[in-house]
Amino acid sequence: MGRPRPRDYGTGERFFFVSKLPCGSISHDRSTYVFPVTPPLQSVPATPGNNRRPARRPRYSGKNPRKFHEKYKELSPDRYPGTIQKVEGAGKTPAGMHRPICVEEILKILDPQPGSRGVDATLGYGGHALQILERLKPGGFLLGLDTDILQLPRTEARLRALDFGPAMLEVVQTNYAGIDRLIATRWAEGVDFILADLGCSSMQLDDPDRGFTFKSHGPLDMRMNPGKGPSAAQWLATIKEDKLARALREFGDVPGAEAVARTLCEARKIRAPQTTTELTDLVCRALPCSNGHTPKPKDPAVEPAIRRVFQAVRIAVNDEFSALETFLRVVPACLKPGGRLAILTFHSGEDRRVKSAFKQGLTKGVYSTISNDILRPSAAEIRSNPRASSAKLRWAIRGPTPAVVVANEACAS
Numbered sequence: 001m002g003r004p005r006p007r008d009y010g011t012g013e014r015f016f017f018v019s020k021l022p023c024g025s026i027s028h029d030r031s032t033y034v035f036p037v038t039p040p041l042q043s044v045p046a047t048p049g050n051n052r053r054p055a056r057r058p059r060y061s062g063k064n065p066r067k068f069h070e071k072y073k074e075l076s077p078d079r080y081p082g083t084i085q086k087v088e089g090a091g092k093t094p095a096g097m098h099r100p101i102c103v104e105e106i107l108k109i110l111d112p113q114p115g116s117r118g119v120d121a122t123l124g125y126g127g128h129a130l131q132i133l134e135r136l137k138p139g140g141f142l143l144g145l146d147t148d149i150l151q152l153p154r155t156e157a158r159l160r161a162l163d164f165g166p167a168m169l170e171v172v173q174t175n176y177a178g179i180d181r182l183i184a185t186r187w188a189e190g191v192d193f194i195l196a197d198l199g200c201s202s203m204q205l206d207d208p209d210r211g212f213t214f215k216s217h218g219p220l221d222m223r224m225n226p227g228k229g230p231s232a233a234q235w236l237a238t239i240k241e242d243k244l245a246r247a248l249r250e251f252g253d254v255p256g257a258e259a260v261a262r263t264l265c266e267a268r269k270i271r272a273p274q275t276t277t278e279l280t281d282l283v284c285r286a287l288p289c290s291n292g293h294t295p296k297p298k299d300p301a302v303e304p305a306i307r308r309v310f311q312a313v314r315i316a317v318n319d320e321f322s323a324l325e326t327f328l329r330v331v332p333a334c335l336k337p338g339g340r341l342a343i344l345t346f347h348s349g350e351d352r353r354v355k356s357a358f359k360q361g362l363t364k365g366v367y368s369t370i371s372n373d374i375l376r377p378s379a380a381e382i383r384s385n386p387r388a389s390s391a392k393l394r395w396a397i398r399g400p401t402p403a404v405v406v407a408n409e410a411c412a413s
């Protein structure tokens with residue numbers, strides 16, 4: 001190999017041969033090139049006089065990357081479709097992606113038709129939106145909402161690149177609690193269907209920089225919109241002990257909620273938790289083993305409690321239940337008569353609220369039909385995407401036809 005030479009692969013970015021990579025665990029072809037820039041690598045524009053060193057593929061120990069930001073192939077699905085297929089085949093979600101859940105069931109319920117218009121209130125990665133958009137051709141329209149200022153532009157770019165222009169798709173960064181105002185200013189008569197797929201996307205959960213997961217070390221942020229409101233660390237630094245205990249109980253059914261709240265509030269007299277690891281360690285300290293030892297985070301006796309604490313803090317920081325309650329109150333007014341609504345929930349606090357709102361709507365005649373029970377992903381879907389396992393799907397159809405409850409199968413027919 002000669003000295004490093006810039007080489008243009010026709011994308012306008014510069015890629016480099018690297019001559020002096022140490023021999024080691026990285027295979028020959030990978031060690032020969034610095035790969036084209038993918039998140040989180042920085043691209044180096046091929047401008048004359050730009051002498052900055054090129055971005056390098058992240059180094060990792062072992063044969064395969066394990067950390068989120070090292071998974072450069074998964075973070076570039078267009079370049080490495082084979083890797084994506086392999087990861088999905090193993091029942092995992094590739095880094096930086098989200099796999100839509102209950103797609104067939106949702107399409108049957110919402111029944112998007114050419115020329116009709118609807119809203120995806122939680123656009124996420126755009127998995128559901130893409131399937132819906134395909135069915136809206138020609139002449140249909142989808143309004144996509146999401147609160148996530150970091151992921152939304154990427155999702156919009158991805159959908160635009162698939163040829164869904166402004167005539168078919170509008171993307172708005174907003175909280176779905178304000179859906180009624182958005183619809184009123186666009187279509188006074190309402191829309192044909194609305195989808196809400198609640199909770200976090202895999203992009204949010206898996207990225208340690210977002211601080212949603214106890215499984216990796218990162219800043220304790222947890223905001224779906226990092227531009228708004230206090231982070232989890234700031235919230236935990238100021239919340240009163242009794243309010244914290246209530247939030248842990250109500251939002252996460254955390255066992256020993258009082259003990260966890262006490263330990264967190266005691267600890268913050270010295271230092272409030274700033275990272276996911278610090279919060280995890282404090283929960284472990286709050287819930288000692290029967291022999292008095294502090295459990296390890298992976299201890300099956302404490303892991304579910306840690307998971308629940310993270311869920312409760314996330315719900316509180318993002319004010320998720322207030323947003324959902326407002327959405328459920330205003331959403332009937334956004335639907336045309338006969339318009340269809342599908343909501344995918346992931347824990348009992350969400351499902352309880354949806355079930356109760358649908359029942360009340362049915363009683364008042366706001367909805368003509370609601371699902372009499374939850375729909376769940378098939379066993380095959382759960383096998384291929386274990387993240388689907390806690391999903392519950394409910395649907396409702398806007399009145400004014402007489403109010404009846406029918407079996408799930410009847411909606412699809």
Ligand SMILES: C[S@@+](CC[C@H](N)C(=O)[O-])C[C@H]1O[C@@H](n2cnc3c(N)ncnc32)[C@H](O)[C@@H]1O
Pocket residue numbers: 098099100101121122123124125126127128129145146147148174175176177197198199200201202224323324
């Ligand atoms: C489960 S993901 C949706 C995934 C999407 N259906 C897909 O197929 O890619 C949930 C999304 O809802 C967004 N979200 C959560 N709460 C929201 C709110 N109150 N308003 C708007 N978006 C919200 C999150 O930022 C996240 O991107």
